[in-house]
Amino acid sequence: MAGRKIAVVGLGGIGGVAAACLSLSPDNDVTVCARSRIDMLTFDHNEDSTSIALKTLTDPNIAEPVDWVILCTKAQDVASAAPWLERLCTPQTTVAVLQNGIAHEERVGPFAKGATVLPAIVYYNGERLAPDHVRLRHIRGHDLLVPSVPEADAFAALFAGTLIDVGISAEFITYQWRKLLVNVIANPITALTRQRLGVFQRADIQGLSLGILREAVTVGRAEGARLCDNEAESILETFLGYPAEAGTSMYFDCLAGRPLEIEALNGAVVAAGRRHGIATPLNEAMLALLTAVSDTNAAEG
Ligand SMILES: NC(=O)c1ccc[n+]([C@@H]2O[C@H](COP(=O)([O-])OP(=O)(O)OC[C@H]3O[C@@H](n4cnc5c(N)ncnc54)[C@H](OP(=O)(O)O)[C@@H]3O)[C@@H](O)[C@H]2O)c1
Structure with missing residues (x-):
């Protein structure tokens, strides 16, 4: 029985790849929060293509609190994702923000109900080939980078044994x-x-x-x-x-x-x-x- 409850919000290129990789670890209990329902995701990496069953919610009102939110909308869509954060977050939750830009805490914190906000730099390329089909390409070095804060090791552990390499940096x-x-x-x-x-x-x-x-x-x-x-x-x-x-x-x-x-x-x-x-x-x-x-x-x- 998977122990870590994880919600991936936004099933685009980045969220699709994150959801696919996290779902492949038996330690993770992954729910996808999206605007349309996808039950099966095709995940491409190099020459391999894998079909991954997803547990998808499209109604924030039935979402329940989780240990981790992996927020993968574009930055301008954070406010529209507020109903998800409202249901998913508690002060014990960590919201990892997989978005470009800076100031992730300022952008997401007001919607996160006291949860910890963990900014992440996304280095991988996630391409959405169709609503139910994503491809991962590694660009170079780490796929994700987070600051060396107390939540960093636990975040990296979510992806341990998957195709996503998480780096931690004091810089x-x-x-x-x-x-x-x-x-x-x-x-x-x-x-x-x-x-x-x-x-x-x-x-x-x-x-x-x-x-x-x-x-x-x-x-x-x-x-x-x-x-x-x-x-x-x-x-x-x-x-x-x-x-x-x-x-x-x-x-x-x-x-x-x-x-x-x-x-x-x-x-x-x-x-x-x-x-x-x-x-x-x-x-x-x-x-x-x-x-x-x-x-x-x-x-x-
Ligand atoms: N793609 C890359 O290779 C890449 C690389 C580095 C950094 N990034 C950064 O990573 C972030 C995510 O990029 P992306 O390429 O994954 O964007 P994307 O493909 O546009 O995906 C964003 C997803 O968020 C969903 N969404 C938006 N509002 C939502 C809401 N209120 N509730 C639920 N889902 C919602 C969208 O749903 P719909 O499908 O319904 O519109 C879409 O599936 C961005 O900050 C981007 O700059 C991307």
């Missing part, structure tokens, strides 16, 4: 900002230009990217991230090695007319910049333009 804030730095150029620029990563081969786009990155590096350092003097240049250089035909989640959300995760990315840089009195005009421009797109998508969706 979490630095890694969080490094991930944010990639996201503050990749997502808005592909979304605004409606072009995949190949657009970064253009010299004018590289110049704009460096400007956005340098602002974000200054803010990240003020927040305590240990970023190097040439961090902006080195992020851009690494980034230019990514496949030109790859898209980003904001690019795909933009094409599909969905709301965008811009507030959690460039919005986080702008907000932190304001706290430290650091001007971030290029990030503000990305935020304003894409908030306008996102609001229109939300109104029309």
